[in-house]
Amino acid sequence: MNIFETIESEVRSYCRSWPAVFDKASGSWLKDENGKEYLDFFAGAGALNYGHNNPVLKEALLDYLSGDGVTHALDMNTVAKRDFLEAFSDIVLKPRGLDYKVQFPGPTGANSVESALKLARKITGRESVISFTNAFHGMTLGALAVTGNSMKRGGAGIPLVHATPMPYDNYFEGQYPDFLYFERLLEDAGSGLNEPAAVIVETVQGEGGVNVARPEWLRGLAELCQRHDMLLIVDDVQMGCGRTGPFFSFELAGIQPDIVTLSKSISGYGLPMALTLIKPELDQWEPGEHNGTFRGNNPAFVTAATALRTYWNDDLLEKSTLAKGEQLGTVLQEIADANPGVEARGRGLARGLAFEQPELAGKVCAAAFARGLLMETSGPQSEVVKLLPPLTLTDEELTQGIELLTASVRSVLKTA
Incomplete structure (x- = not known):
């Protein structure tokens, strides 16, 4: 471990919570260099919805590389990019009645968010963007400006401007009608809110x-945007690609955002890749106006297209995710009901346990790591145990993870 501590920057974070040197990974499991196995309920922060080294995707990737397929191509036309675009159009967009142009903004979710913000400002000629309390959209300056976390914002080192936060759903715990404050500011010429x-x-x-x-709430927000001539951007970087059940997390609300950001699991294999989806009439970029050296990651196109054809030609994965999510959610609710000061949250296979005593969440994750289960914390005070298992985990792995989680919570609360 000494080389990591002496050579790598102090900015490293996940490795501090999980003091192991990982060596192998397969499906829902990671193995360290000593052979200890860990059930992964982290899944690359949502970048591994189909598990580690998914064999179908790996075979497609190895075939492409062994055949000297193009790896780096900026935004040049390639066979791999064409194949992905055809698969994405035929399997994802058309069946859902969605009409979007696809932009490859760069390899990360932050790249996608930055492009969305830039395009919205270009189209409207306005500078201000509305974000929400407790939002997270990335670590670059534009994305940080619409992020809520004070620690992450503080790392910018300069004022983060041209963004205004509004209350997220249930921020006031039902005490006020939805969008009362937001719409009042929009309609009041004396509010000081930039358009x-x-x-x-x-x-x-x-x-x-x-x-x-x-x-x-999401439908109300979409209607509010339409009434006041504001573009609606849905950040689906972590919750897209089936994490909540449907391919897009906004499908349940029946809305069609003007712009959608995707990354993390869109490549299917954990390879860097991001998309910005734009309604055709809004695709007003000049050639090269937003670009990036690694926006054309062809191996990622290969695994992404394979993932779509493997998992999204029918609704089996969606149904499985919803069923497993309900099973996990039921257990979390039982834990919450039995322990005052604990709250169950989530949708699909994005679940959480929130603790009134914030330090307990970190202790639960540490207890889980000792038992061979990987989970992370989230929330403004790291007060939530967040669970993002691979969507492809087996019923047996889900049961095992639930048992490890339950034992970890019990051990921490017993000593709290």
Whole structure:
């Protein structure tokens, strides 16, 4: 471990919670260099919805590489990119009645968010963007400006401007009608609110504490945007690609955002890849106006297309995710009911346990790690145990994870 501590930057984080040197990974499991196995309920922070080294995706990737397929191509036309675009159009967009142009903004979710914000400002000629309390959209300056976490914002080192936070769903615990404050500011010429170009929102705030927006709240937000001529951007970086059940997390609400950001599990294999989906009439970029050296990751196109054809030609994965999510959610609710000061949250296979005593969440994750289960914390005070298992985990692995989680919670609360 000494080389990591002496050579790697102090900015490292996950490795501090999981003091192991990982060596192998397969499906829902990681193995350290000493042979100890860990059940992964972290899944690369949602980048491994189909598990580690998924054999179907790995075979497609190895075939492509062994055949000297193009690896790096900027935004040049390639066979791999064409194949992905055809699969994405035929399997994802057309069956859902969605009409989007696809932009490859760069390899990360933050790249996608930055492009969405830039495009919204270009289209509208306005600078201000509305974000929400406890939002997380990335670590670059534009994405940080619409992020809520004070520690992450503090790392910018400069004022983060041109963004205004509004209350997320249930922020006031039902004490006020939805959007009362927001709409009042929009309609009052004396409010001081700059006319917004867009609103950016997560349907489920993962890093913010597994906060779930109700479908009716999301529909109300979409209607509000339409009435006030604001673009609606849905950040589906972590909650897209089936994490909540449907391919897009906003499908349940029946809305069609103007712009959608995707990354993490879109490549299917944990390879860097991101998309920005844009309604055709909004695709007003000049050639090269937003670009990036690694926006054309062809091996990621290969695994992404294979993942779509393997898992999204029918509704089996969606149904499985919803069923497993309900099973996990039921157990979390039972834990919450039995322990005052604990709250169950989530949708699909994005679940969380929130603790009134914030330090307990970290202790639960540490107890789970000792038992061979990987989970992370989230929320503004790291008060939520967040569970993001691979969507492809087996029933047996889900049961095992639930048992390890339950034992970890019990051990911590017994000594609290």
